[in-house]
Amino acid sequence: MPSGTSKPRNLHELTGLVDELLESLKVGSSNSTKEHLVKALECIENYKGVVGQKHVSELATSEFEEGFIYYNAASRILSELIPNLNDYRQLKQKPSLYQFYADLINYLVRQRPTYEAMKQHIRGSSDSLVLRLQTLKGGTDTVSNGSAKKDFTQLFDSFGDAVSVSQLLSLLKHRSDLVLLIDLRRKREFEFEHIDLADHIIQLEPVSIRDSYTCHEIEKYSMITDTDEERELFARRDRFELVIVLDYNSTRESKSPELARLISILTTKNAGVFLKRKPVILDGGYKAWSESRSSLSSPMHGPRPVYGRDRSESVNSISSHEDITVKRRTSYNERSLIKNVGEFLSGQSRPQSSQSSVELKSPAVVPYHEMYSRMDLPSPKPELSISSSSPSRPSPALLSPALLPSSRSSPPKAQIPMLPTKPISSPAPVSRSGSVFQNSLSVMTGLTNLGNSCYMNSALQCLIGSKRLTEFFIVGTFKQHINMNSRLGSKGILANEFSSLLTELYRKSSPSRPQSVTPRQFRKVIASLNSMYRTLDQQDCSEFLNYALDSLHEDLNENGNHPKLPELSKEEEEKREKLPIRIASTIEWERYLKTNFSIIVDIFQGQIMSQLRCLNCSTTSTTYNAFSTVSLPIPENGPKSTLAACFDEFVKPELLENDNAWLCPHCKTKQRTLKHLQISRLPQVLIIHLKRFKMGNYLTKLNTYIDYPLELQLDKYWPNVGSELERLELSRLPIRGQVPPFRYKLYGVINHYGNLINGHYTAFVEKGPGNGWCLFDDEKVYKNCAPSKVVNGDAYMLFYERV
Structure with missing residues (x-):
């Protein structure tokens, strides 16, 4: 632990120490990239000296704090100080030194899991900081009479139904132990980036929260993929002073249906676990938090294993990274x-x-x-010619604990260290x-x-x-x-x-x-x-x-930073339902491209139309979704089937009734419904997934032999033009490759042997004249395999390229 500290520090205080340290480096050292690299190495060597090969559970409180400081100092020297030096541009012209730079970054990337684990063990006393919470609402440093507990109790009671980003930030800095965050975004989005200032945070999939669920069913069904720690936090939600829920961009005036549903369940279907206060939302959601990070973030957010500049910097403005991007x-x-x-x-x-x-x-x-x-x-x-030599190890004196500042004179800097x-x-x-x-x-x-x-x-x-x-x-x-x-x-x-x-x-x-x-x-x-x-x-x-x-x-998404398009209004949806499939599909694809445009889209992505039709009044509801792989069901009517039969099974209308019936917006009640799927746009490379695994009482594998052709014709599964008027309207719209005939040639097959737990995958890939079909069995490669081997009963995924 840093010298002069008698009790544990919290993350905010430790970050302040790193800030002061970096300020001293800016003032007290030269502007040489090489010297800064040596200082970064010194930080890393000190980090190694503290953490070494120890498991996180073996570290003492002081070691958590020192490790945190050294790791952050090294990452910020590499990602903040060095890229802003005058001679940074010349670094890429010195392969040996540039490789040394990359090696230091790669070490930090490899240590990220240990760093994250250390953060979870850092808990500091807030001392009198809790009293500062009064500034959240009142904007004053004055403290009312009475106990601190009474003060923060009154504060938590005062929030109403939402907290702002600044209020949440102060809460997490000062009393994070009393706050539980529930992040209602997709797991992939959460894992990429979330509010990691929080001591206690849970991720829930939006689609996994159903109207009929209680809190007990959320815990039992919706949190299957969550960690044991997250399930334990949810079970103990009544012990927190405040539960804050958020999604991507809901506000107090406009909540998403999923977020409103979760709040209702937490409040009215609590399964006997009563929250101390009604849940509140983060006003503006994660979007508001992310947009404020330029003034709120600190190195406790990173570094992620990310290469490049800060998220706020446009790629078009990166002049010092032209060799990279x-x-x-x-x-x-x-x-x-x-x-x-x-x-x-x-x-x-x-x-x-x-x-x-x-x-x-x-x-x-x-x-x-x-x-x-x-x-x-x-x-x-x-x-690049890369030298295996590295600078000699400097004496670890720069960041000795005795030299670390013992107090924080200024708030943490608003920087997100990127690698x-x-x-x-x-x-x-x-x-x-x-x-x-x-x-x-x-x-x-x-x-x-x-x-x-x-x-x-x-x-x-x-x-x-x-x-x-x-x-x-x-x-x-x-x-x-x-x-x-x-x-x-x-x-x-x-x-x-x-x-x-x-x-x-x-x-x-x-x-x-x-x-x-x-x-x-x-x-x-x-x-x-x-x-x-x-x-x-x-x-x-x-x-x-x-x-x-x-x-x-x-x-590679050129439009990945574009804001999401607004949902269609009810009137627009009704008009779209009256359009021919080809026209509606094209319009929806153009809307999709506004926020999704990459070579992956151009080569691999197609579009599936899903339509519900009420059998009582014929009202329809149609959605158009992009796909990278199409999952085909396997007909279970014998030991052998064909790929054509799988496609026919995929597009065959499905009757929805009883519990699965659709709540028709026109009839206002659940009605027997036909669900119809159709491939409305075909990609350049069509990847087919054969649904061999079936979940019943337990997971089983369908070993049906699927006879698939080396050449495939898919025109019959693509919507036809119904009239000359439709053809005329289509001529006004972008074509983007949607012109028949749709002929495909097989070039890859992934085989699966055994079951999902104890199985093995191999791949056949067509490699042209002289090589033919090649079998890739991990490191082994077998050339010129017979086509009769390629079409086999263990096929799991098929890759067809349009010709």
Whole structure:
């Protein structure tokens, strides 16, 4: 513990110590990047000296505090001080020094789980700080007569039905132990970023909270994927002075239905556990908190394993990171996108270019494909020569506990430490136009199993079987499209790491004698982004593939920082229901592109229409959702079936009745309903997931043999044009590749053997003349497999590319 401290400090106080330390570095040292790197190393060496190889449970209170200070000091020197130095631009011209910089960052990334665990053990006395809570509402430092307990009790009673961001911040700084936060956002959004100033926080999936649930059923059913600690917190919710609920952007005047439902359940269906006060919402939700972070955040939020600058800095303004993230080019005219159905119906659609107004018989317009074939791409850079030597270890005197400030003179600085990226090595320069390069994109390299990682290896082998995607990363085009401001992206972590792995696979590719690569770093990055993949447990391949595609999309999502579009009004929904499927589908796709535009969308994403029709009054309700994989049911009428039968089963109308009946908005009661699914937009690469696992009393696997063709025709599953009027209206809208015929060729198959717990995945990928169908069994690669082996009864996922 820092010298002169007689009792534990809280996170806010420790952060203040780091602030003062960094201020002294700015004033008392030179502006040399090299010297700052040495100081960062010194912090890390001190951190190692405190934490070492100890388990978090073995650390003393003082060691938690020292470790916290050293880790934060090192991360902020690397992410705040160094990038702002005058000679930082020259750092990338010194490969050895730049690699040293990257090595320090990578060490902090690897230590992030330990750091997070240490934070959970830091609990400090608030002393008289609780009295300052009066300033939250009154804006004064005066303290009323009476006990401190009475003061904060009155304060908690005064909030009404909502707290502001500033009020929540002060609460979490001073009495976080009395507050329980319930974050009602998707788990993926929560894991990427949440309010980690909170001592006690629970994440709940919005879709898992049903109207009929009580608190007991939330605990029993909605929190299945939550941790034991979160379930324990929910069970003890009555012990907190205040329960605060939040979603993305609900306000006290406008709550989302899901948030209102949760508040109602906590209040009226409490299962005998009575809260001390009615739950309050965070006014403006996580969006308001995130937007205020520039003035509220501190290094206790990070660093995340993120490469690049602060979230508030546009990628277009990054001049010192051009080797990592090139200024991206917008690949479409944003103003040309349709905002909503009302705009279309009122005749205010965008002016039509010659390209978008072509007739249906014209060739498909594929934005990314056309753009990449015409744009000037940067030449791949030679691989950096990296020295294995490192600076000698300095004497650990700079951050000795005795020299740490013992008091805080100023509030913590409003900075979010972000980690710059490591250098990305590229393959030797090649000609993109030559047949040699095109053939070389058929990567023939295995992936080592890292302990039940066959699900990851097989998915990656089929993913990189798409040559368009492989070229996009191998040539380095992806750098121009990383969106550092994307709400859900990892600021390029996964995209950069995927490129590094693909580059290594490409470099080692040898058709005559296939080698293998160990994807250890890629696995670590995936684990750091999603806790599901931190263990050595077997995972579902289809879930991993969807996660990887979604994450790459968010990293490369050019519109990922755009605000969500407003929901359609009731009148607009009614008008959309009257439109032909093709027109409504196109309008919804253009709306989707306003906030989702990436190469992943262009290659892999399609759209599914889901329609409910009341059998009493014929009222319909239709939704259009994007997909990266389509999950097909398997007909259970024998030991053998066909892929066509699976598609027919998928689009077959389903009768909803009894408990599953739809609450018809016209009839105002639950009515027998037909549910109908249809593929309303077909992607360039169609990934099919065969639903072999079925949940009944227990999880079972369907071993039905599915006969799937090497070539697939899907026109019959795509909505037809019903009239000349519809054809005319469609001519006003962007085509974006939706032109029949829809012919596909099989290029990848993922096989699954055994059950979901004790199983094994392999992959067949078609690698062109001379190699044929190749079987990838982790690090083993077998060439020229017979097509009769490729079409087999263990197929779990199929990859078809449009021809």
